Amino acid sequence: MALALIYLLIVLNDADALTKQLRFINQHDTNGQLNVKTRNHHVVTLAREVDQLLARHRDVRRQSIQTKNQLDLAIHNISHDLRTPLTVASGYAQLLVSDETLPATTHEQATRLDRNLETLTKHLDLLLLYNRLIENRITISPKRLNVSKQLQQACLNVYDALQQHHINVTLAIAPNVTWQLDEEAMNRIFQNILGNILDHGYQTAEIQLTQDQTGVTLTVTNGLQTPIKDADCLIDKFYTEDLSHQKQNAGLGLYIISELTHLQHGEMTISTTHEQFKISIQFTK
Structure with a gap:
């Protein structure tokens, strides 16, 4: 009975040590692994499985950050690449709309094109502003x-x-x-x-x-x-x-x-x- 009680206390002590280490890992950005000092087979196996889970989580998080950075960079590049041709196209569309000599059907098509380009311009402006936000390039001057x-x-x-x-x-x-x-x-x-x-x-x-x-x-x-x-x-x-x-x-x-x-x-x-x-x-x- 005494040996069983001692064994239980040792296991509880090991569990408490693992809990403290896990709490530290959860609260900090670290690549650390669990440090197991016990020889208890069950505790060692548990720690090994937890380490594998933590490693898998870090890989997923790393891939997620990499994907997000790639997406943000793509948004940045596409937004700026579209700005100049969109401005030119909008200018031509407005010239067509203002041309009173155009046939009615052509003028209607030009008006529709101008509206669509205006909508696209608004969306692009939002995209550029979003890009400034995620890059922390918004300066607030109250x-x-x-x-x-x-x-x-x-x-x-x-x-x-x-x-x-x-x-x-x-x-x-x-x-x-x-x-x-x-x-x-x-x-x-x-x-x-x-x-x-x-x-x-x-x-x-x-x-x-x-x-x-x-x-x-x-x-x-x-x-x-x-x-x-x-x-x-x-x-x-x-x-x-x-x-x-x-x-x-x-x-x-x-x-x-x-x-x-x-x-x-x-x-x-x-x-x-x-x-x-x-x-x-x-x-x-």
């Missing part, structure tokens, strides 16, 4: 910003497009809301939010900006023609749902909003029902 004025101007810029999409927008923008924010980043946030309404909104939308003693809150809701399938994935990069049944998008808009918000120490949340999508951005003290 200043005292009149958020109300900038948001109103952003809404005015897309007013005609909202009318064409038959989306009735209600604005509830408190006057002279100011906060320490980056003007360029906020402009992109507003553009992406409004672009999301244009791409996926249905019939109605509401944009509300408020400020109290704790901070600034922007809340945007819009109607949905089709319920969102997986709301938890909406902020993931390259995830997209064709909610309007009209357009394909890059799947980067909400991801970029989230990243730019976090870079300015803000928080973004989204929520959905079968008929409504809601995005909320908060900047607090």
Whole structure:
């Protein structure tokens, strides 16, 4: 009985030592292996199997990082390679659209081409911005910003497009809301939010900006023609749902909003029902 108790204590001591080593390995980026001092066959076998599992995990992680780096590099190269020819093609398309001597059919084709190139340009801009984000090349320069004025101007810029999409927008923008924010980043946030309404909104939308003693809150809701399938994935990069049944998008808009918000120490949340999508951005003290 005494020998069995001693054996049990030795095994428990070995298990405790392995647990401490595993905890250290889990908490640190290390290639270390388990150091087994016992001669107990079962403990030695367990440690060997765990080491093999750790090695396999490191290989998978290494391959994952390598694949991600290759993908990021491909995105970087493709984005920049497309920029110049796309700009040239857009210029030619705009010249054709402005040519009043073209036959009606040709002019219609040129107009369609111009719209498609404009959409492609927007997607490329998102891709380039995404590339800057993953390469940590976004510089945030906070200043005292009149958020109300900038948001109103952003809404005015897309007013005609909202009318064409038959989306009735209600604005509830408190006057002279100011906060320490980056003007360029906020402009992109507003553009992406409004672009999301244009791409996926249905019939109605509401944009509300408020400020109290704790901070600034922007809340945007819009109607949905089709319920969102997986709301938890909406902020993931390259995830997209064709909610309007009209357009394909890059799947980067909400991801970029989230990243730019976090870079300015803000928080973004989204929520959905079968008929409504809601995005909320908060900047607090």
